[in-house]
Amino acid sequence: MVAKTTIVRYATAFFLVCCFVFSGKQVFAQRDAVPTDPEIISQGEQLFNEYQCNTCHKVDSKLVGPALAGVYDRRDLEWIYSWVKNSQALIASGDPQATALYNEFNQLVMAPYDLEDEQILSILAYVRDVEENPPMPEVAATGDGAAAGGDGSGIPSSYLNIIVAALVVVLILILVVLVIIIGVLKKYLQDKEGLDEADKDVVNEKFSFSAFVKSPTVIGIITFLVIALAAKNVIDGLYTIGVQQGYQPEQPIAFSxxxxxxxxxxxxxxxxxxxxxxxxxxxxxxxxxxxxxxxxxxxxxxxxxxxxxxxxxxxxxxxxxxxxxxxxxxxxxxxxxxxxxxxxxxxxxxxxxxxxxxxxxxxxxxxxxxxxxxxxxxxxxxxxxxxxxxxxxxxxxxxxxxxxxxxxxxxxxx
Ligand code: HEC
Ligand code: HEC
Ligand code: HEC
Ligand code: HEC
Ligand code: HEC
Ligand code: HEC
Structure with missing residues (x-):
């Protein structure tokens, strides 16, 4: 009894190892059947672009369709030929791999291609080449001052506005501090004994807001500020007539x-x-x-x-x-x-x-x-x-x- 189960065990293990070796062999056999001749690779690259496989496929990552790297490991070459020539026919024939793939990609149809086996093999050669010798990451184009976007007008307008606003805030703060100091000083003087009449007048003088606003200096300053602001806006406006930077209209179809x-x-x-x-x-x-x-x-x-x-x-x-x-x-x-x-x-x-x-x-x-x-x-x-x-x-x-x-x-x- 014991001996029998042991034999069964060994037999199973042997069988599994065989399967593994065999399938491993097949993997390499498939990949090795894909040529590495540079001429064939470049022909494949050309076909890949010319037939616009590249709109849906990349070698190393998923796009609209699956990544093509290693497709020669997971599929039979003959299967790949029939798939590319007419994937729908292969699916219709009930091929389980084709059906599973089709469903995995939401039943997206890959159009049939009028290509010879040899041409498809050259595309695979290109895929293998890219997979095994991935292109160097491109060095980002050196600036050369090509960074566009600025129109060369120095400080952008938004910064100017922020600076002006900050200045105004600082001025107001100074004003508040001054008013507080005046208040403290007045109080100090009032508490002090022995001021003469003239000094008392000054200390008790009521601050008149209306007189302040009507004073020529203040009117002058305010008029100047208003005119300067208006002029700045008019000039800015003139510079941007016909300039539509940032224009982002809504489109009839929500194309993204x-x-x-x-x-x-x-x-x-x-x-x-x-x-x-x-x-x-x-x-x-x-x-x-x-x-x-x-x-x-x-x-x-x-x-x-x-x-x-x-x-x-x-x-x-x-x-x-x-x-x-x-x-x-x-x-x-x-x-x-x-x-x-x-x-x-x-x-x-x-x-x-x-x-x-x-x-x-x-x-x-x-x-x-x-x-x-x-x-x-x-x-x-x-x-x-x-x-x-x-x-x-x-x-x-x-x-x-x-x-x-x-x-x-x-x-x-x-
Ligand atoms: C319009 C998009 C589109 C284009 C163009 C396209 N394919 Fe596909 N391809 C797919 C999709 C999607 C799948 C996955 C199966 C499905 O849903 O049909 C696929 C599957 C495949 C597969 C099987 C991959 C696997 O993992 O088994 C191969 C091989 C393939 N395409 C090769 C090509 C080649 C070669 C070209 C150019 C001649 C091409 N495809 C052009 C969309 C496209
Ligand atoms: C990001 C940089 C950049 C911007 C922005 C740019 N160009 Fe150019 N332009 C170039 C470069 C680089 C060339 C040279 C191309 C070449 O080698 O012939 C060129 C060449 C030209 C030429 C041919 C000059 C010649 O002597 O042969 C014209 C005309 C031209 N650009 C028009 C424009 C116009 C109009 C605009 C604006 C609407 C513009 N370009 C914006 C970079 C730019
Ligand atoms: C040097 C600057 C510059 C570069 C680089 C540039 N464009 Fe443009 N593009 C413009 C300008 C300027 C216009 C407006 C042309 C006009 O009104 O005649 C424009 C207009 C367009 C339009 C509107 C249709 C048309 O042709 O007027 C599209 C679409 C477009 N570009 C796409 C692209 C794509 C895609 C690229 C890259 C492959 C590109 N542009 C590269 C400057 C550029
Ligand atoms: C590199 C391309 C380029 C060159 C060189 C160029 N221009 Fe222009 N010019 C433009 C563009 C683009 C516009 C439109 C700009 C706009 O609509 O804001 C324009 C607009 C103008 C306008 C109309 C201004 C307006 O507000 O409608 C005048 C005038 C003009 N250019 C004169 C000249 C003269 C004179 C020279 C030679 C000293 C010259 N341009 C050289 C690209 C150029
Ligand atoms: C699948 C098709 C598609 C692709 C891919 C695509 N575009 Fe477009 N593009 C459109 C359509 C459709 C519009 C017009 C609708 C809109 O403005 O969104 C457009 C509009 C534009 C415009 C504005 C044209 C105008 O009216 O002035 C620019 C610029 C542009 N594309 C650049 C690009 C650039 C750069 C890329 C690549 C990074 C790109 N597009 C890729 C379809 C495409
Ligand atoms: C190479 C294939 C391809 C092309 C060409 C293409 N699209 Fe798409 N489009 C897609 C994919 C993939 C999606 C995403 C589908 C999803 O979300 O599942 C999509 C999504 C969209 C959506 C969103 C649909 C929704 O309800 O979510 C719109 C709208 C759209 N495309 C419009 C366009 C327009 C307009 C053009 C032509 C200018 C265009 N597409 C060309 C592949 C493409």
């Missing part, structure tokens, strides 16, 4: 950059398709929203508005926030693509905004300030090689936008 660009890390360029190729950044059409919202949150009343817009064929009437006057020319690709400036430098932390707000004043002074203080992003741009060489011969400072004519009126005004 915080959810899309922040939580789900969808690239700005996915929606603002023009930023790298042209003057205007573009506001996305309903079709772009539908790439996801034909499946995501279909019951939400806000998303229903998208369906209504698509059905009626009328574009959504987003309220425009940033708007330069027609006399000024601004080009996004010049700044983003050539200049290498982050959106956030000019637009603030958009990925944290529920509702977009205008971050910069967009005044001429703001543009000019940055052009004076920002050195050119000349690295790897053959166009600039000769210019930089010439510049360095005559100047010890880095080449700024100013040095290529960034302050010339005609560059910004037609």
């Amino acid at each position: 950059h915080k959810i899309h660009a922040g939580e789900y890390e969808i690239a700005c360029q996915y929606c603002h398709t023009g930023v790298e190729i042209g003057k205007s950044a573009n506001i996305p059409s309903v079709n772009i929203c539908m790439n996801c919202h034909s499946q995501i949150k279909t019951d939400s009343p806000e998303i229903q508005k998208l369906y209504a817009a698509q059905e009626s064929g009328k574009p959504i009437e987003w309220v425009r926030i940033h708007n330069l006057p027609d006399l000024a020319y601004f080009n996004h690709s010049q700044h983003v693509k050539v200049g290498g400036i982050e959106c956030q430098t000019c637009h603030g932390e958009i990925q944290e905004m529920e509702v977009v707000k205008q971050h910069a004043p967009l005044t001429m002074g703001w543009c000019i300030d940055c052009h004076r203080n920002t050195s050119l992003n000349t690295q790897g741009n053959g166009y600039y090689d000769k210019l930089v060489e010439l510049h360095n011969k005559t100047s010890g400072t880095p080449m700024n936008v100013e040095d290529i004519g960034g302050l010339e009126c005609a560059k910004c005004h037609y």
Whole structure:
């Protein structure tokens, strides 16, 4: 009896060890089947971006879809091929892994892709490469004075107001202290014997508020203060005519950059398709929203508005926030693509905004300030090689936008 159970025990243990070894073997076999050839990796990276897998997947963390790192460990390669080619067919076939995954991700549909096995394998090669050689964290762009936002007018107006208020408080305190001192002195003198008449008059003189207010000195001071304040406000007002810094209108659909660009890390360029190729950044059409919202949150009343817009064929009437006057020319690709400036430098932390707000004043002074203080992003741009060489011969400072004519009126005004 005893011997028999022992044998059963050993057999079970042996079986488990075998399973472990076998499955372990399979894990490595799968990963090892994914190529590490740099050429294939770069082809995979290209496909990953070109087919926009990157809008829903990251390698190391969850986005709209699962993190792809290690997918070759948890799935069979053949399974991955059929999944990418047509995930819905795989689910419909009753594949338990596919069904479980689909349910885990709230039945979000991943569209079918017309890709060859080899191409999918190259994408996996890219995924493996990123997983095993994670990219170095990017060194934050050095300031270069590019920190925009200030319009170069010295102390911000809000600080001035605080300083003025503090001064007023101090003055009032001094006044109160003086009045108390006068009171104490008067009392002291009154108690003192042997004052002559003249002194008594002074001590007993009643303070007349109306006489005080009517005195020419006080009227003069008050008039001066009122005029100065009014003038300051008028001048401030003139400077801010047409400046809409902080403008944050309500939009027809409660679209949140915080959810899309922040939580789900969808690239700005996915929606603002023009930023790298042209003057205007573009506001996305309903079709772009539908790439996801034909499946995501279909019951939400806000998303229903998208369906209504698509059905009626009328574009959504987003309220425009940033708007330069027609006399000024601004080009996004010049700044983003050539200049290498982050959106956030000019637009603030958009990925944290529920509702977009205008971050910069967009005044001429703001543009000019940055052009004076920002050195050119000349690295790897053959166009600039000769210019930089010439510049360095005559100047010890880095080449700024100013040095290529960034302050010339005609560059910004037609
Ligand atoms: C619109 C978003 C979206 C796009 C684009 C997308 N996927 Fe997916 N993918 C998903 C979702 C969501 C899942 C999880 C299953 C589900 O709900 O369908 C998934 C699952 C997967 C899986 C299985 C992962 C696992 O853990 O088993 C692989 C592999 C995959 N996707 C690869 C790709 C590739 C390759 C591309 C580009 C050719 C791509 N996906 C494009 C949304 C997307
Ligand atoms: C999923 C699509 C989507 C993504 C991703 C996205 N945006 Fe937007 N963006 C919109 C829509 C729609 C609007 C118009 C509605 C609004 O203002 O909220 C908009 C408006 C804006 C505006 C204001 C436009 C105006 O009227 O002046 C700025 C600036 C902006 N986005 C910058 C960004 C930046 C920077 C990122 C990346 C960090 C980004 N967006 C990512 C869809 C997107
Ligand atoms: C790449 C995929 C993707 C694209 C493109 C996209 N969204 Fe979204 N959207 C999401 C995800 C994911 C959520 C969050 C769903 C959740 O909270 O479960 C979401 C949530 C929303 C919500 C909130 C819905 C609610 O009731 O909670 C609104 C509104 C919305 N999106 C509007 C838009 C608009 C407008 C566009 C086009 C300019 C757009 N989305 C484009 C993926 C996307
Ligand atoms: C150097 C400053 C600067 C940078 C960097 C910048 N923008 Fe802009 N952006 C502006 C200005 C100025 C406007 C107003 C343009 C106008 O009215 O003609 C604007 C307008 C916009 C608009 C409104 C639509 C339009 O094209 O007029 C969107 C959307 C936008 N930017 C998105 C982005 C995104 C996304 C990025 C990053 C990829 C970015 N911007 C980078 C300055 C900048
Ligand atoms: C955050 C800094 C920054 C701000 C703000 C900025 N620019 Fe620029 N701008 C640059 C840089 C950097 C370049 C040089 C890009 C390159 O290498 O061509 C540039 C180049 C230009 C050029 C081309 C100059 C030339 O000689 O080729 C024009 C025109 C221009 N900007 C217009 C504007 C306008 C209009 C505004 C304000 C609405 C503005 N910029 C705001 C940084 C900025
Ligand atoms: C880097 C870009 C840039 C350069 C260079 C530039 N401007 Fe401007 N200018 C602007 C912008 C942007 C505005 C609009 C500002 C606003 O609406 O507050 C503007 C506005 C103006 C206005 C209208 C002012 C108003 O209040 O409506 C005049 C006039 C003007 N510029 C003249 C000039 C002259 C003259 C030069 C050359 C010495 C020059 N600008 C160089 C960007 C520039």
